[in-house]
Amino acid sequence: MTDIKQILAADAELVNDVLRGYFARNDEDIKELLESERYSLFAGGKRIRPFLTLEFCKLFGGKAEAALPFGCALEMIHTYSLIHDDLPCMDDDDLRRGKPTNHKVFGYSTALLAGDALLTHAFGVAASNDLVESNAVAQAVKLLSEQAGEFGMVGGQIIDLAGESEKLSLDKLIKLHSMKTGALIRAACLMGVIAAGYPIDSEEAVSAAEYAEKIGLAFQIIDDILDATATEEELGKSVGSDAESNKTTFLSYYSAEEAYAYAGTLTAEAVSAISSYEGSEVLTDFAVYLLDRKS
Amino acid sequence: MTDIKQILAADAELVNDVLRGYFARNDEDIKELLESERYSLFAGGKRIRPFLTLEFCKLFGGKAEAALPFGCALEMIHTYSLIHDDLPCMDDDDLRRGKPTNHKVFGYSTALLAGDALLTHAFGVAASNDLVESNAVAQAVKLLSEQAGEFGMVGGQIIDLAGESEKLSLDKLIKLHSMKTGALIRAACLMGVIAAGYPIDSEEAVSAAEYAEKIGLAFQIIDDILDATATEEELGKSVGSDAESNKTTFLSYYSAEEAYAYAGTLTAEAVSAISSYEGSEVLTDFAVYLLDRKS
Numbered sequence: 001m002t003d004i005k006q007i008l009a010a011d012a013e014l015v016n017d018v019l020r021g022y023f024a025r026n027d028e029d030i031k032e033l034l035e036s037e038r039y040s041l042f043a044g045g046k047r048i049r050p051f052l053t054l055e056f057c058k059l060f061g062g063k064a065e066a067a068l069p070f071g072c073a074l075e076m077i078h079t080y081s082l083i084h085d086d087l088p089c090m091d092d093d094d095l096r097r098g099k100p101t102n103h104k105v106f107g108y109s110t111a112l113l114a115g116d117a118l119l120t121h122a123f124g125v126a127a128s129n130d131l132v133e134s135n136a137v138a139q140a141v142k143l144l145s146e147q148a149g150e151f152g153m154v155g156g157q158i159i160d161l162a163g164e165s166e167k168l169s170l171d172k173l174i175k176l177h178s179m180k181t182g183a184l185i186r187a188a189c190l191m192g193v194i195a196a197g198y199p200i201d202s203e204e205a206v207s208a209a210e211y212a213e214k215i216g217l218a219f220q221i222i223d224d225i226l227d228a229t230a231t232e233e234e235l236g237k238s239v240g241s242d243a244e245s246n247k248t249t250f251l252s253y254y255s256a257e258e259a260y261a262y263a264g265t266l267t268a269e270a271v272s273a274i275s276s277y278e279g280s281e282v283l284t285d286f287a288v289y290l291l292d293r294k295s
Numbered sequence: 296m297t298d299i300k301q302i303l304a305a306d307a308e309l310v311n312d313v314l315r316g317y318f319a320r321n322d323e324d325i326k327e328l329l330e331s332e333r334y335s336l337f338a339g340g341k342r343i344r345p346f347l348t349l350e351f352c353k354l355f356g357g358k359a360e361a362a363l364p365f366g367c368a369l370e371m372i373h374t375y376s377l378i379h380d381d382l383p384c385m386d387d388d389d390l391r392r393g394k395p396t397n398h399k400v401f402g403y404s405t406a407l408l409a410g411d412a413l414l415t416h417a418f419g420v421a422a423s424n425d426l427v428e429s430n431a432v433a434q435a436v437k438l439l440s441e442q443a444g445e446f447g448m449v450g451g452q453i454i455d456l457a458g459e460s461e462k463l464s465l466d467k468l469i470k471l472h473s474m475k476t477g478a479l480i481r482a483a484c485l486m487g488v489i490a491a492g493y494p495i496d497s498e499e500a501v502s503a504a505e506y507a508e509k510i511g512l513a514f515q516i517i518d519d520i521l522d523a524t525a526t527e528e529e530l531g532k533s534v535g536s537d538a539e540s541n542k543t544t545f546l547s548y549y550s551a552e553e554a555y556a557y558a559g560t561l562t563a564e565a566v567s568a569i570s571s572y573e574g575s576e577v578l579t580d581f582a583v584y585l586l587d588r589k590s
Contacts, residue, residue, distance in 0.1 A: 029467065030450040032457075037445070084411060089384075089403035108384035109456055112407070116379060116414065117449040123418040124440025127433045135429040138422045141436055145419025150332070154412040155325040161404055162327075172324065 004285040011054050011064075012047040015075060018068050022125060036106040036114035037121075041079050043097045049074040049188040052212075055282050056192025059274070060204050067195040069129035070140055074188050076122035077148050081184075083115040085157065119148075132195055140194045147187035156180025160247070168248040174217065181223075182216030207273050214270035215287050218263040222291060224249040225256050225263075230294065267291045299580040306349050306359075307342040310370060313363050317420060331401040331409035332416075336374050338392045344369040344483040347507075350577050351487025354569070355499050362490040364424035365435055369483050371417035372443050376479075378410040380452065414443075427490055435489045442482035451475025455542070463543040469512065476518075477511030502568050509565035510582050513558040517586060519544040520551050520558075525589065562586045 023038055050071025057067035086093040086101040088108065093101050103111035126141050146152060156179030159172065168176065189212040190205055198204045228251055250259045270287045274280045318333055345366025352362035381388040381396040383403065388396050398406035421436050441447060451474030454467065463471065484507040485500055493499045523546055545554045565582045569575040 025446070027446065027450070029457075029470065030445060030453050033445060033450060033453040080411075084407060087407070089407060110453065112379060112382070112384060113449050113453055116375075116410075117445045119411065119414055120440055120444040120449060122440075124437050124444065127422075127436035127440065133429075134433045138429045138432045138436075141422035141433075142419050145415055145417075145422065149415040149419065150325060150328060150412045151320070151322065154408050154415060155322070155328060158325050158328040158405065158408055162324075175324065 002282050002285045004282070004289045007055075007282055008046060008048075008051055008286075008289075011051045014054070014064065014068060015047045015050040015071055016042070018072050019075065022072065022121070032106065032110055033113055033117060036102060036110045037118055039105060040083050040096075040102050040114065041076065041118065043099055045075065045079070045097065047071075047075055049078055049184060051286070052185065052188040052283075053192040053195065055286070056189050056208050057195040058192075059277055059279055059283065060193055060196035060198055062192075062196030063131070066129070066131040067192050069125050069131075070144075070191040070195055071188070073122040073126035073144060074184060074191065076118045076125065077144070077153075078184060080115040080118035080122070081148075081153060081157075083111055083118070087111060090157075090161070126191075129195075133197070136194050136197070136199075139200060140191050143190055143194070143200065144187050147183040152179055152183030152187075153181075156183065163248045164246060167252065170253050173248055173250065173253070177217060177220040178213065181220050182213060185216040185219070186212040188212070204277075207277070210273035211270045211283065211287075214266045214273065215290055218266040218270070218287070219290050221250045221259050221263040221266070222293065224251050225259055226293075226295065229256065263291055297577050297580045299577070299584045302350075302577055303341060303343075303346055303581075303584075306346045309349070309359065309363060310342045310345040310366055311337070313367050314370065317367065317416070327401065327405055328408055328412060331397060331405045332413055334400060335378050335391075335397050335409065336371065336413065338394055340370065340374070340392065342366075342370055344373055344479060346581070347480065347483040347578075348487040348490065350581070351484050351503050352490040353487075354572055354574055354578065355488055355491035355493055357487070357491030358426070361424070361426040362487050364420050364426075365439075365486040365490055366483070368417040368421035368439060369479060369486065371413045371420065372439070372448075373479060375410040375413035375417070376443075376448060376452075378406055378413070382406060385452075385456070421486075424490075428492070431489050431492070431494075434495060435486050438485055438489070438495065439482050442478040447474055447478030447482075448476075451478065458543045459541060462547065465548050468543055468545065468548070472512060472515040473508065476515050477508060480511040480514070481507040483507070499572075502572070505568035506565045506578065506582075509561045509568065510585055513561040513565070513582070514585050516545045516554050516558040516561075517588065519546050520554055521588075521590065524551060558586055 019041060053067045053071035053074060054064045058064055082096060083102045085091050086096055087103055094104055095101065102114060123141060126144055127137060129137050156176050159176040160180055186209055189208040190200065193205045193208045254262060267287045271284045274283055314336060321329065348362045348366035348369060349359045353359055377391060378397045380386050381391055382398055389399055390396065397409060418436060421439055422432060424432050451471050454471040455475055481504055484503040488500045488503045549557060562582045566579045569578055
């Protein structure tokens with residue numbers, strides 16, 4: 001057993017240092033925008049996506065440094081998606097990671113633009129990775145765009161919104177989460193593989209994609225269970241919001257026990273996808289950590 | 296004299312064909328999102344930014360094909376910025392290019408996500424340019440991110456919003472437009488230079504940046520004049536909105552005649568920046584066309 005929490009924290013520290021560097025530049029005229037971006041970016045996220053990028057890069061023989069710009073780009077995109085998801089025209093949430101949501105602090109228009117700026121800046125960060133061959137950089141940017149766009153994260157968000165007015169089939173629910181949450185997790189794992197020098201059609205990439213798909217879905221199932229069973233204090237965000245907004249969740253199809261067992265099976269499959277690679281313990285333990293998390 | 300309108304139309308047709316290809320993929324579950332994106336992307340824009348990319352690429356010996364993905368990426372980013380600018384929390388506009396704005400047709404949340412998706416997709420399009428060396432592709436993506444982000448277009452938008460509640464100094468007004476409109480025009484010209492194979496620190500790039508800066512500012516000055524003097528029918532969008540929202544414009548500092556003379560001087564400087572290159576007539580005539588436009 002590795003000390004997964006300690007590894008997560010160490011990787012997060014690396015990521016935070018690099019992110020702080022990207023946001024060191026100031027300009028009095030756009031101070032409010034920069035503060036709004038930093039507010040959400042440094043709100044205490046666990047840096048799960050960059051962790052996956054760093055650890056997959058290391059698993060396949062790459063250096064963490066080569067994965068850092070990609071990991072930071074992923075975190076910036078994740079952060080923008082949270083800011084936009086919380087906006088009044090979307091989920092209209094007041095609380096995120098135990099703090100008021102971005103628009104509650106900075107106002108609607110600044111929050112919108114902070115999200116736009118984070119998304120835009122993220123691609124520049126990924127493209128500036130000079131520790132990776134430039135054809136691999138282009139490949140990573142393309143992958144990031146695909147997984148974060150219409151046929152990935154943003155598309156998942158549209159299906160999610162539709163799910164508020166109609167009950168989604170189980171297949172569509174799985175598709176929703178494969179896009180909304182899974183796609184960025186897939187990008188995170190695969191960008192680690194690319195940072196290590198392996199192409200997107202390599203056996204290593206196929207294994208990483210399999211791992212990503214399984215933990216992505218397990219992650220969402222656990223999220224649904226926690227939303228229904230945890231307290232606001234434990235989660236640092238509003239709870240019970242799924243039931244309140246009448247959203248289809250995995251608990252619309254399974255009991256909490258069945259859902260947890262399903263997530264367990266997926267976790268075992270994720271572990272199996274990478275078990276043949278030497279040094280896969282960190283990613284194995286991470287999958288189990290996600291399954292057992294309480295927030 | 297070239298037939299600039301005919302060249303613009305021919306370039307726009309090339310761009311539209313490629314854009315249609317990027318948006319050929321369908322998925323019933325995200326139909327509304329894709330329709331929302333296409334609605335604004337194919338609303339009849341003049342494709343000024345891709346034109347600049349194509350023509351600068353050709354001016355410096357490159358092929359138009361190599362510039363097309365970059366030009367399309369710019370148009371997608373321009374389109375996303377219009378969708379988000381029109382949202383109720385921003386300028387709250389009902390009319391754009393003679394048609395109802397995106398959120399008026401598709402609703403607030405879909406319009407927001409359509410903007411996010413266009414921005415995200417744009418970087419994938421730029422990164423997929425395989426007619427350009429991959430280090431130049433990475434350079435182009437980085438440039439696009441810088442010019443469209445906090446210290447470019449999005450930052451300009453924040454300063455613009457601040458200008459609704461306070462009168463901006465002339466210096467800050469120029470800075471605002473250099474960021475809000477100028478930055479993407481700069482990216483357009485420079486991405487053409489990059490597509491032609493010249494690095495960002497070449498003499499060719501310096502000339503292109505000078506041209507971009509001058510026509511960008513002239514473009515905005517003419518916009519301010521038209522907003523105050525043209526009819527809604529001529530412009531295809533709401534007019535008089537600057538005065539109504541109490542925005543600082545160039546007409547806060549100059550009479551329409553003085554502003555037009557200022558734009559004329561800038562146009563002459565733009566022309567001068569590229570006049571030593573053989574084949575610069577198209578871009579010269581374009582600068583004059585921008586100056587004399589009525590919409």
